[in-house]
Amino acid sequence: MxxxxxxxxxxxxxxxxxxxxxxxxxxxxxxxxxxxxxxxxxxxxxxxxxxxxxxxxxxxxxxxxxxxxxxxxxxxxxxxxxxxxxxxxxxxxxxxxxxxxxxPKAYTAMIENLKSKKNITNFDNITRLDWAEDMDEVPENLAQESGAEVAYFVGCVSSFFPRAAQIPVAVVQLLQKAEVNFTTMGGEEWCCGFPLLAAGAKAEIQQFAKHNVKKMQDMGIEIIVTSCPSCYHTWNHVYPEIIGETLGFRVLHVSQYLVELLEQGKLVPKELTETVTYHDPCDLGRNSGVYGAPRQILQSIPGIDFVEIPTNSADSVCCGGGGNLQGADGALADAIAKKRILEAAQTGAGILVSACQQCEQMLEKAARAEKLPLQIMDVSELLWLAVED
Ligand code: SF4
Ligand code: SF4
Missing domain, CATH: 1.10.1060.10 (Alpha-helical ferredoxin)
Structure with a gap:
């Protein structure tokens, strides 16, 4: 950070x-x-x-x-x-x-859980790829292939939370469609450690950084792609400080990588007639400086009418889901999400896109609570909708 x-x-x-x-x-x-x-x-x-x-x-x-x-x-x-x-x-x-x-107990329990499970849930880390069972066919190269050029770092929320599983499914389908030589770390992926940083446990993140970097190096990976903005921020800005040298990989948020695939003609979107707006995740936008890539993807889809939320880009307002606030004060997190979803609804869009599994979960819950006719999607989910056969 x-x-x-x-x-x-x-x-x-x-x-x-x-x-x-x-x-x-x-x-x-x-x-x-x-x-x-x-x-x-x-x-x-x-x-x-x-x-x-x-x-x-x-x-x-x-x-x-x-x-x-x-x-x-x-x-x-x-x-x-x-x-x-x-x-x-x-x-x-x-x-x-x-x-x-x-x-608070929410912090100490989360830290202890991370130390033992290596992820933010109670699930065994070995089950990290269970979301792939939602796919018609699980790709053979999904877990720890050596010789892959790209590694998809899935992140804890997308790996274990059912609502977020649609994101890795969309990302993997897009990588397959573009014929990318990719894999994941499977059960060897550990939490990036960002929740530890946000809880003030700076010393504890070190073993997570060292483990993840070493595994990626052993796999001979050239490009790391994340769909979680906090993982992206941690790999790009925190790990190099901990390791003390450049890591030797390109680290991209999936939106940046998808823009490259679109520019290379490896993904060709078909028309979608929708009015779409975009919520900037704090850790991708303001905290990492990535504003353009998700918007480029939306504007690459023919038929999309893109409208901005009045507070956007560096002035975008948080969804309430960051900083471990949900665990410490869930009602306050929900109140912040409500304000943001009401602002997004004023654009008249039918779809609110974000580029973060946590934003998606917070904003979808708020949209339901407010009974808003607003569909919440990740940018990779919307792009997959536009390119699938
Ligand atoms: S913005 Fe002003 S009041 Fe706030 S921390 Fe900075 S100097 Fe202090
Ligand atoms: S919630 Fe308030 S205090 Fe915390 S990082 Fe955001 S602006 Fe700063």
Whole structure:
């Protein structure tokens, strides 16, 4: 999550804050709760009292609750007048909660589960490819083929959550259609470790990074494709820092790779007459700078009428599903998703596309709760609809 800024310590960064309040402007938590103590500026002020003014460095349970009320969406960092890397600040604050044994159970249980299962669920990691049973024919090369050029890093949510299974099925069908020489890590894929980072468990992510990188190197992979924006961000921005050198792979979000396949004429979309809008996932857009590829895919499909949500690209508003907020405060996450789905519905689109399994799940749940006639799809699902025979 590092932005390559001049970040030093909680104490130093809290003193740099000039209390201008710019960070409050687009914060979904502050917009929802309205309390200064829930705003980025308010939390940084509280942290200054604790860490820079020598008040024992002890985080109170009340402040700990506020610290978990954050989706790590990055809007505050984008708007910070003092260029503080505020997401790293939140990670460090969450690390203090862990050190002081006042982190919520949702965090500690998730960390312990990841250490034992290597994924965010209770399922055995060996069942990572069970989603492929939804396919008419499971590709023979799906698990750990050496000699493949491309590895699809599926991610925990798409691997294990039934609603998200449509995404890897679509991705694999697209790769097959384009005759890509690909495989996956199968049961050897471990969580990318992003949830650990978001929980403040910075040390624990190291073994996940080392395992995943080594397995990919052993498989001789040249291109890693992810459909999860957080996996993409972690492989691109966090793993090189942990490993201490360039990894030797191209790491692409699936939307970027699909654009390449479209440009090479390996995928040819047919007409779809639909009005479509797009929700930028925070970890793909604002936190990784990928805005164009998903839009290029939508605009490559003949017949699509593409309309933007008023807040889009760097100003896009979070779906509520990031930063481990769902586990810590599910009602708050749902309230944020509701606001976003109502904004998307105002475009008049019949389909809301995203490029993230977590956004898709959050927004679909919100659309159902609001009884909106809005279909939620991943960009790979929509493209597959346009290219399948
Ligand atoms: S990362 Fe997003 S939710 Fe968290 S404080 Fe910043 S703007 Fe608010
Ligand atoms: S925008 Fe930056 S400097 Fe201004 S109050 Fe927020 S954290 Fe402090």
């Amino acid at each position: 590092s932005t390559g800024s001049f970040y030093k310590t909680l104490a130093d960064e809290s003193l740099i804050c000039g209390r201008c309040g710019n960070c409050r402007r687009d914060c979904p938590i502050y917009q929802e709760l309205g309390w200064e103590s829930a705003s980025p500026r308010g939390k940084i002020s509280l942290a200054r009292e604790i860490f820079a003014r020598g008040q024992g460095e002890t985080v109170s349970p009340e402040f700990a609750e506020r610290i978990t009320q954050c989706t790590m969406c990055g809007a505050c960092t984008k708007n910070c007048a003092a260029r503080i890397d505020i997401q790293t600040f939140w990670q460090d604050l969450r690390g203090k909660m862990l050190e002081q044994n006042i982190a």
